[in-house]
Amino acid sequence: MLEGSSSIVxxxxxxxMPxxxxGLKxxxxxxxxxxxxxxILTSGNRSIPDGMIPPHSFFxxxxxxxxxxxxxxxxYLTA
Known part of the structure; x- marks a missing residue:
């Protein structure tokens, strides 16, 4: 679905996840x-070291x- 598509931003x-x-993988x-x-990664059970998340993403x-x-x-939608 993402091939050549810009619909997912x-x-x-x-x-x-089961x-x-x-989610990190x-x-x-x-x-x-x-x-x-x-x-945007979310969790209530663990955190992520800053180096594992690109600057344009967020925990x-x-x-x-x-x-x-x-x-x-x-x-992210206004960037």
Missing amino acids: LVMTDIC GRMD LAQVIWLRWPLLPV LRKPWTLDALHQAVRK
Whole structure:
């Protein structure tokens, strides 16, 4: 779906997901293929060292407020 498409402008994923791929691995796959696509990672169980997140992406610790989510999304959609 992303081949030649610009319809996805932001991805948000929880770090803890069922299955073999967690949210951090998903983000790394995204960054390899689309290095400028911002990813908002969220988790209530762990944090991420700053060096693992590209400058155009963000870690949002749970529980987050709607205002915090709104600010994070607006930051990337207006950049």
